[in-house]
Amino acid sequence: GIIQTTGQKKMLMRANIEQPFLNDRLRAGITLNSSLTEQQLLPAADRVYRSMLTFVPTTLAKNADGAYKEDVDRRDLNPTAMLEQNQKHLTSKNMFGSLRLTWDILPGLSYHAMLSYQNKQTNTDIYLDKESKMAMGKNGEARRSAYEDTERIFENYVNWERTRTDHKFGAVLGYSWQENTKNNGFQASNINFMSDATAYYNLNLGSAPEGYNVLYGDETIKTLRMISFFGRLNYNYKQRYLLQATLRNDGSSAFGKNNRWGWFPSLSGAWRITNDLKLKAGYGISGNSLGFDPMVATLRYGSVGKSYYNGAYINSIGVVQNENPNLQWEKTAMMNVGLDASFFHSRLKASIEWYNKYTSNLIWQYDVPATKYLYNEMTANVGEISNRGIELTLSGQILQGKTYSWTSGLTMAHNRNRIEKLSNDAFKLDYVLTGGSAIGAGQTGGTAQIIKEGQPIGTFYTLRFMGFDNGESLFLNKDGEVTTSPVAPDDYYICGNSQPKLSYSWSNNLTWKRFSLDMLFLGVAGHKALNATLAKLVFTSRVSHYNQPRYVLESKQPFNDIRSHFTSDRYIEDASYLRLENISLGYTLPLNSKYLKYANFYLTVSNAFVLTKYRGIDPDIDMSGIEPGIDNNNLYPKTRSYQIGMKVNF
Numbered sequence: 186g187i188i189q190t191t192g193q194k195k196m197l198m199r200a201n202i203e204q205p206f207l208n209d210r211l212r213a214g215i216t217l218n219s220s221l222t223e224q225q226l227l228p229a230a231d232r233v234y235r236s237m238l239t240f241v242p243t244t245l246a247k248n249a250d251g252a253y254k255e256d257v258d259r260r261d262l263n264p265t266a267m268l269e270q271n272q273k274h275l276t277s278k279n280m281f282g283s284l285r286l287t288w289d290i291l292p293g294l295s296y297h298a299m300l301s302y303q304n305k306q307t308n309t310d311i312y313l314d315k316e317s318k319m320a321m322g323k324n325g326e327a328r329r330s331a332y333e334d335t336e337r338i339f340e341n342y343v344n345w346e347r348t349r350t351d352h353k354f355g356a357v358l359g360y361s362w363q364e365n366t367k368n369n370g371f372q373a374s375n376i377n378f379m380s381d382a383t384a385y386y387n388l389n390l391g392s393a394p395e396g397y398n399v400l401y402g403d404e405t406i407k408t409l410r411m412i413s414f415f416g417r418l419n420y421n422y423k424q425r426y427l428l429q430a431t432l433r434n435d436g437s438s439a440f441g442k443n444n445r446w447g448w449f450p451s452l453s454g455a456w457r458i459t460n461d462l463k464l465k466a467g468y469g470i471s472g473n474s475l476g477f478d479p480m481v482a483t484l485r486y487g488s489v490g491k492s493y494y495n496g497a498y499i500n501s502i503g504v505v506q507n508e509n510p511n512l513q514w515e516k517t518a519m520m521n522v523g524l525d526a527s528f529f530h531s532r533l534k535a536s537i538e539w540y541n542k543y544t545s546n547l548i549w550q551y552d553v554p555a556t557k558y559l560y561n562e563m564t565a566n567v568g569e570i571s572n573r574g575i576e577l578t579l580s581g582q583i584l585q586g587k588t589y590s591w592t593s594g595l596t597m598a599h600n601r602n603r604i605e606k607l608s609n610d611a612f613k614l615d616y617v618l619t620g621g622s623a624i625g626a627g628q629t630g631g632t633a634q635i636i637k638e639g640q641p642i643g644t645f646y647t648l649r650f651m652g653f654d655n656g657e658s659l660f661l662n663k664d665g666e667v668t669t670s671p672v673a674p675d676d677y678y679i680c681g682n683s684q685p686k687l688s689y690s691w692s693n694n695l696t697w698k699r700f701s702l703d704m705l706f707l708g709v710a711g712h713k714a715l716n717a718t719l720a721k722l723v724f725t726s727r728v729s730h731y732n733q734p735r736y737v738l739e740s741k742q743p744f745n746d747i748r749s750h751f752t753s754d755r756y757i758e759d760a761s762y763l764r765l766e767n768i769s770l771g772y773t774l775p776l777n778s779k780y781l782k783y784a785n786f787y788l789t790v791s792n793a794f795v796l797t798k799y800r801g802i803d804p805d806i807d808m809s810g811i812e813p814g815i816d817n818n819n820l821y822p823k824t825r826s827y828q829i830g831m832k833v834n835f
Contacts, residue, residue: 186225187824188233190268195222214285219278226273228311229319234818236264238722239731255318261731262318270314272384278306298341305334312384325378327385330402332370338363342415355419364410365479372402409479410438427455437474437514441482444513447472463525472514477548481564484508504559513566517544533581542572543605551612565612570642574600589697597689602641618646618674623717623817625724625750631673633715633752633815643683643813645715648676650755656743658751669748680754683806683814685761686711701771707764709804714760716801717752717817724750736800760814762797762804782834789828 186192200217227233239261246265248254253266283301290296311328313320320326342359375391383390393399413435420428433449451469458464489503523538547568555561580594607614620633635646651659651667660671661678668676691706722734726747736742742749771787797804801816803823808814 187822188227188268190272191225191227193222193224195220210289212285212287214283216281216283216285218281222275222277222279224275224277226275227268228271228273228313229267230821231818232262232319233264233267234820235721236261236267238718238734238818240264241730241732253316256730266317267319270317271319272310272312274310274385276308276310280304293346295344296341297344299338301336301338303336307332307334310385312381314381315378320376323376325381325391326374326376327378327388327391328372328374328400329385329388330370330372330404332368332404334365334367334369336363336365351423353419353421355417355421357415357417359415361413361415362411364408366406366408368404369406370404372400372404374400407479408438409474411474412436425457427457429453431469435472435474435514437472439474439477439479439481440514441508441510441512443510447514447516449516461527461531464523465525466520466522468518468520470516470518472516474514481506481548482509482512484559507553507558507560507563509564511566512548512564513546515544515546515548515566517542519543532585534579536576536578538576540572540574540576543569544571545569549607549614549617551614553612563612567607567609567612567614568604569606571603571605572600574598590695592694594692595689596691597687599687600684602643602684604636604638604640604642607636607638620715620812620815623715623815624673624752625717625721627747628673628751631752632677633717634812635677635679636811640679641682641684642811643808645680645682645713645754645757645814646674646677647680647715647757648673648751648753649678649680650753653741653743653746656746658746658748658753660748660751660753671748671751678754680757681713683712683714683760683808685709699773701769701773703767703769703771704765705767707766708762710761712760712814713757714799714801714804714806714814714816715752716756716758716799717815718801718820719816720750720752720756721818722750758799758801760797760799760804760806762795762799764795764805765793767791768793780835784834785832787828787830787832789830790825791828792823792825 197220198218200215202215203212204214205212240263244263245254246263253263253270255263255266281301281303283299286296286298288296309328309330311326313323313326315325317326338361340359340361342357345354345356347354373388375388375393376397377392377394378390379392413433415431415433417429417431420426429452431451434446435449436446438445449470449472451467451471453465453467453469455463455465483506484504485506486502487505488500489505490501491498492501519540519542521538521540523536525534525536527534545568546566547570548564548566549568550562550564551567553561553563576596576598578594578596580592582590582592584591607616615637617636618632618634619636621631623633624631633645633647635644636642637644648671649661651661653659654669657669659667659669660676662668662671662676687708687710689708689710691708693702693704695702719734719736722731723737723742724731725733725737725742725744726749728744767789769787769789771785773783773785775783795804802820805823806814806816806820
């Protein structure tokens, strides 16, 4: 790890066995993969990241007596103490095994089967020392958890192929079954230890006072089962006209009992107009059963507080989730049209593709009347999102000589995301405010983004910054007037979004005699990021307590400004960047030996450099989920690595 006290050790084992039978008509295979990973992590990474930035660097790490220097009235803690006085150890064991069978029944007719099993066991151990300020008043705190995830898959299909002169036919008919079980395990905790020596190893050595609530964790066992019947037809005429049609009937236990099955067809074709020009098009519908709780459609009971019963307070059990028997698959319909072309005897190749993707039946939670339902929220299929875009790929042999060559490839993509629908007649939702964790102190009710019809995912929704006056930050209120006391979220405005206008990659391979040079550039342009990490640092009214960034001086930020850290478009930045992701220099040495043909020596640098105007640690911010583009003390610094190696060909 690049942060002290963190690190990882990993051992891997892979084995693959293939065995033919019956003159190669029957083939069986076994694959075994296993790994053991041990990690030393940070018990509360976000707090450690924050303290690394905010703790005043001119403060000594320790007092004269050797104790760590702390100020409990501050919001941050001594980062050195946080690393040394707290530990988190994670052990993960992963085992995967599969059996494969292929049987050539008749010429052109074959049967394929695969059975696999995966088991992952994760043990997490945490200990906060007796002196740790992350566990004040607990005199040492230990937590241990053990969870197991399993995945079972069975898939089999029949493949048929037949060629008649210029006509080639193909068909596939199959069945698959899959069952995933997650979070099968438990957690326990204890406090008040006599010594830190045993750390988390012996929970029974803690002496928790009466009334202590053991931390059992909030993970619950979840099982998802999916079954599919599928078929595919192929037709090929002289490699000039190609046609493929597929049909799937998928079932998932995650959905309501009335809608667990769904039909998903697709059709695609291509026309090779000439040897250098091909037109292709396709349309299909796919279903999604992942990314949400597999028990989302089930009536569930859970803890709803405490009740006084028989002279004592006990946990009360009540409904925490309504049943929705009509919950169904999220569906994505996609149409794409493309053109492939080659020029100059295939030295230059180009491909352009336009697509239109529309996702419907999106799953979300909606408020419902408690007079009609057992619980005041219902999970339902309502939302719709569209994605339209274009992708361009160019590749070519730019130079070619007897002792040198240069080949290059460029890929560019543009996507337009838009929320089309959030409500229907039964479930109403005007908008959803997200990103609340990115908001600093004194902004009750504040959020960072909004999900709203007509806007893309990742739309920033914050205050508009209007400069300073008499040492105070100014903002624009909902009436268009300048104010020093904005109200969240009433005075919020839409302030851009995190969706990039262009994503691209550029690869190059150059050779000269025995030398080779490979380079891969990655870039994103035309999008914004919320630098919430910087916003929380610019807290000039508490300058005596917090370290301040250089930006405070660069922006001429007044001191004693109690709203300098308020989230606004002031901290929404251009996050465009160009990164040299990988560069490798190689040299091939011919050995001309009976046993050794040649040796290749290479030097590789990963994350060589990045060009950006973004002021955060790294502009490559997480773009997944429904809160993309928020930098909120949640970026583990991207490393630069150097590798020197040698490959020998026997």
